[in-house]
Amino acid sequence: MLIGPGRSPDARVVRDGPLTWAQHEWIQWIPTDTDTSYEDNICAAVPGRNLPVGQVVAAVRDVLARHEGLRSLVRRAGREDSLQYVCPVDDRLDDVIQVMDDEASFRRRFDTPWRRTCFRIGEQWPVRAVLDAAGGRVRRIDLVVDHVAIDPWGMRVLCDDLRHALHTRATGRASFPGPAAEQPIDVALSENSPAGRAYQRRALGYWERRLGEIGKALDGHVPFAPSRAPLGRPGDARPGASQPGESGQGEFRSCWLTSRRAGSAAGAIARATGVSPSAAFLLAFGAAVCAVERSSRAGIFAISANRFSAGAGRSVRKATMTMPVLLPAVCPDSPGAAYRRALADCAAQQLSGHRFANADPYATERMCEEILGGLYKTGVAYPRFSYMDEGVADDLNTLWPAGDDGFPGDADDRVVTFSPPRPLGARYMMTVLHRPAGAVFSLQWSDATGWGATAEDMLLYVEDLMVWAASECAGSPPALGGAGPAT
Structure with missing residues (x-):
């Protein structure tokens, strides 16, 4: 379905739902319709294993498909009316994934401009993946995620899942067998259920x-x-x-x-x-x-x-x-x-x-x-x-x-x-x-x-x-x- 500007910026939406209490705990302090503060981004670096850029892009896509919160837009409207909208995984990959194919761009330490991204969470997915490559092969993936979508524990999960996806893409196996990950909208619905109340x-x-x-x-x-x-x-x-x-x-x-x-x-x-x-x-x-x-x-x-x-x-x-x-x-x-x-x-x-x-x-x-x-x-x-x-x-x-x-x-x-x-x-x-x-x-x-x-x-x-x-x-x-x- 397509959600217009009356509810959210124009975007195709897979599903929508309320925010979790943890999301509310964060956004209640962020002024509506403003950029978030880059100092609160959560960042990490994952080795690229010298894999071809195409395989790494596919692995990043696998992770975005697994975790809805990384491909969602958030409309901030107070306790009752704030909503999040999950978008199709292929809609904004070009905005999320950036390839830096330049020998001089590699840094041993994570000290890069994209770490200081101020996300506009009502219009942008809250994640960027920057592929540091040389000769078409990726040496490192720098991940930057807005705090509304992740915490340090979640970043550990994200890094583990990306490493797994890189391995499976390289070996041709299924990316994520077994139970699905818990999604923010499902958590929010549970919190508003009779048991949650x-x-x-x-x-x-x-x-x-x-x-x-x-x-x-x-x-x-x-x-x-x-x-x-x-x-x-x-x-x-x-x-x-x-x-x-x-x-x-x-x-x-x-x-x-x-x-x-x-x-x-x-x-x-x-x-x-x-x-x-x-x-x-x-x-x-x-x-x-x-x-x-x-x-x-x-x-x-x-x-x-x-x-x-x-x-x-x-x-x-x-x-x-x-x-x-x-x-x-x-x-x-x-x-x-x-x-x-x-x-x-x-x-x-x-x-x-x-x-x-x-x-x-x-x-x-x-x-x-x-x-x-x-x-x-x-x-x-x-x-x-x-x-x-x-x-x-x-x-x-x-x-x-x-x-x-x-x-x-x-x-x-x-x-x-x-x-x-x-x-x-x-x-x-x-x-x-x-x-x-x-x-x-x-x-x-x-x-x-x-x-x-x-x-x-x-x-x-x-x-x-x-x-x-x-x-x-x-x-x-x-x-x-x-x-x-x-x-």
């Missing part, structure tokens, strides 16, 4: 209780609201560094730290306690928030993979959702015992929260505003936290720093790197990428939050807390802005 009632009840606990714990807290802070450290003379008010690029900022110490510390904590490294990083971030916000507790929204079935595990789509947790500051009295109790409680909150992360984001956001009141959208009760280990993020090899094991040789220099401003972003968020060899953690904030003045100290404090905890909490715990524990 029953789950929503339980999930929203859980959110109401947890937000009530956060609101009660923070009752009377005065939000921290310092003046705006510059992008980098005082005296930072990086070429092109902008200060607030000097650039029209936007008012969202970020910085990151690469740390071997924190990566190995997370593994040591996990082995000693049986608790996942994600809980240790989450607890450290919560303690950093408490230190900056001058509070004994902090409400954090941890991101859940939100995949609980075999079908979801085979799905290329955005599934991640948040769940509320309440975390303490580092206790000055008996800090070792307090840390171990807090870590166990943090892990328990993660486990229970995963069950109910897939909640209607419009309803949970309204709850946050109503229950948190004056703490709504403040640093003490609104930050996001994301954790990815190498099992999920390894295909996102563009995110790891350079080096034989993915980390530079001198990772103990405690250098925090600041990025240029951007037009869209998180008000407060920490993201952790973790390998046994090390970790990369980044902080995001908006100028309005004032976190820029403390961003560097926060990342270093998280690193110090991880190292201190891995030492079985020997000595005094580190302090925000301090020199860190001895190693």
Whole structure:
């Protein structure tokens, strides 16, 4: 069928349907009828195996045919009327697949203009596949997907499926035998079924209780609201560094730290306690928030993979959702015992929260505003936290720093790197990428939050807390802005 401009840009459509809650969780923050922000694209690189361009194009087509969300258009119209339209796989292949047959175009690292594609998701499929070829044979496929259609887990599935499709095209076998992948429209229909609505009632009840606990714990807290802070450290003379008010690029900022110490510390904590490294990083971030916000507790929204079935595990789509947790500051009295109790409680909150992360984001956001009141959208009760280990993020090899094991040789220099401003972003968020060899953690904030003045100290404090905890909490715990524990 053909859908006209009254419902969607002109396009042939195989089928249409509602959006999933996870898709809504993302698009509710994107202004309607605008380009999305390229910084939120999810990118990966897959070896081309030196196969002929034609075989690789056919393999990419196989993957697009398998996953409807990669060939869909999204009409954003609020909670009730947003729709997605699945297009025939052959309609826009020329727009999606680009062949760069040029010896000079090959780069060892993924640093290319198409990574910075700003998708217009109502008019474009949310994916690009750039084939880096020489002499008609493909050396690498660079994948760029808008976050509305994928998350890091989904990118791992996409890379696995593309590798499989390349192999089968090269050997002439059937591309994808066995069960079909779960499709976004089917998920959305399930979420709106009687069973899905029953789950929503339980999930929203859980959110109401947890937000009530956060609101009660923070009752009377005065939000921290310092003046705006510059992008980098005082005296930072990086070429092109902008200060607030000097650039029209936007008012969202970020910085990151690469740390071997924190990566190995997370593994040591996990082995000693049986608790996942994600809980240790989450607890450290919560303690950093408490230190900056001058509070004994902090409400954090941890991101859940939100995949609980075999079908979801085979799905290329955005599934991640948040769940509320309440975390303490580092206790000055008996800090070792307090840390171990807090870590166990943090892990328990993660486990229970995963069950109910897939909640209607419009309803949970309204709850946050109503229950948190004056703490709504403040640093003490609104930050996001994301954790990815190498099992999920390894295909996102563009995110790891350079080096034989993915980390530079001198990772103990405690250098925090600041990025240029951007037009869209998180008000407060920490993201952790973790390998046994090390970790990369980044902080995001908006100028309005004032976190820029403390961003560097926060990342270093998280690193110090991880190292201190891995030492079985020997000595005094580190302090925000301090020199860190001895190693």
